[in-house]
Amino acid sequence: MTVYQATASAPVNIACIKYWGKRDTKLILPTNSSLSVTLDQDHLRSTTTSRADASFSKDRLWLNGKEEEIKEGGRMSTCIREMKRLRKEEVEDKNPNEPKLSTFNVHICSHNNFPTAAGLASSASGFAALVSSLANLYALPVSASDLSLIARQGSGSACRSLFGGFVAWQMGSNPTGVDSLAVQVAEQSHWPDIHALICVVSDDKKGTSSTSGMQRTVETSALLQHRIKEVVPRRMEEISKAIMERDFDAFARVTMADSNQFHAVALDTEPPIFYMNDVSRAIIGLIVEYNRVGVEEGRGYRAAYTYDAGPNAVIYAPKENVKEIVELVVSYFPQREGSFKDNFGLFGGGQV
Ligand code: 2P0
Structure with a gap:
């Protein structure tokens, strides 16, 4: 029996130009562009494992070992739905021999390796790791900027954690949000000092x-x-x-x-x-x-x-x-x- 499972991790990012304000609260479209530095430290990351199986009766999520409800129409359910859509459109529709993972439910398990005592927001690294692990599970042939469009709908700042180094979230102007995505301004190695x-x-x-x-x-x-x-x-x-x-x-x-x-x-x-x-x-x-x-x-x-x-x-x-x-x-x-x-x-x- 084939096991469909993948793990990914994503780090925290800290903005130099701050995101503060949405012009669309549902799609999470910001009122201004922002720019951050992704921290490259092993101890400030979220790590997420996703598994798809035909026997799972519903999508389920565990955060730091505790099961959390996936609310219908909420941010988590939007991200999972959008990732399944990408799997169908980018993989299954193009190659009918691929397993129909988009029809399976998923179990998702995520951990932060930084203490809550640090008072650091975990939604950015959390949603970035979630989207990355599903992208690996679904073997999606898409770019990090494409994935940032979905991470953004989990938490705005999460779109920036899909890249290392110096990262801009371009606010975009399209009301559908297709151009509100993250791009890398420079690799960390450009300015490691x-x-x-x-x-x-x-x-x-x-x-x-x-x-x-x-x-x-x-x-x-x-x-x-x-x-x-x-x-x-x-x-x-x-x-x-x-x-x-x-x-x-x-x-x-x-x-x-x-x-x-x-x-x-x-x-x-x-x-x-x-x-x-x-x-x-x-x-x-x-x-x-x-x-x-x-x-x-x-x-x-x-x-x-x-x-x-x-x-x-x-x-x-x-x-x-x-x-x-x-x-x-x-x-x-x-x-x-x-x-x-x-x-x-x-x-x-x-x-x-
Ligand atoms: C930032 N912050 O650019 C700014 C600076 C806080 C201050 O992004 O509603 O948790 O999930 O999109 O991403 C915090 O906002 O808000 C944030 P939602 P998010 O890092």
């Missing part, structure tokens, strides 16, 4: 989810309109150029400005959304001072902070500065042994 340091400020569950928070921003923030029309298109060009030229000073300036503006549009939402806390803001102060000294010494910016929908900091820096930054951060924010909660903990420093 950049490292990411993840500083766990708090592992408290965030008060406002990204999905509902960004919709409120779309509905109520006037600043968001300025951001999506005037600011992000220019920044997408600036950061792509900085990456191509390996210009860390320019990369850092755009990254920090965009993190600041993302949190400004969150504050401009009614009612306002606060993701950073006092420790987050103190880390910003530390990096600003570190960069001020760098500029004074003629070395330019040497580190860039960025914050997502929570208080934890990610600091991008060239490898030569990482040790110094870790020492600085640890000296100002001592960690309490064995505890992440309500403390400042360094989760990881490593190559992106």
Whole structure:
């Protein structure tokens, strides 16, 4: 008996130009393009195994060992349905000898190898790994950008985790979403010198989810309109150029400005959304001072902070500065042994 099973894994990505806002909530089409760096660390990944079998009575999903319901019409069921459609159209319809896996139900088992204590969003790596494992199972002859169209419908940021290195999610303009996909701007090997340091400020569950928070921003923030029309298109060009030229000073300036503006549009939402806390803001102060000294010494910016929908900091820096930054951060924010909660903990420093 043939066993139809495949495994794939996908890493976390951290945006430098932030995705915040949908123009279509069902298809997950964004109000602006975004750009991220995919972390190339073994300990920040989701790994997913999918199995198709004629005897399975329904599609089922286990996350970190616990079975989760696959809601009819929900994001998970959309992704599974779209992957089955691709299997039928790209494989079975073209070659009638291929087994009709698209008619079988699937069992999907997914694990994150990073602790929930890290407070990192797992939907990006999770949906990217899901789509990749189904693509392997179904032996789909399609590109990573094609798969990103489906991962996007699981969670917007997931489309960017299908590539390594520096990745853009092009917002597109077609109402069907066919051109809202991820493309690789540069391989990680193009600029291996950049490292990411993840500083766990708090592992408290965030008060406002990204999905509902960004919709409120779309509905109520006037600043968001300025951001999506005037600011992000220019920044997408600036950061792509900085990456191509390996210009860390320019990369850092755009990254920090965009993190600041993302949190400004969150504050401009009614009612306002606060993701950073006092420790987050103190880390910003530390990096600003570190960069001020760098500029004074003629070395330019040497580190860039960025914050997502929570208080934890990610600091991008060239490898030569990482040790110094870790020492600085640890000296100002001592960690309490064995505890992440309500403390400042360094989760990881490593190559992106
Ligand atoms: C980003 N974030 O670009 C931005 C920055 C959070 C802040 O993508 O509703 O979990 O599933 O599409 O992808 C978080 O949004 O939201 C996010 P959905 P998602 O990384």
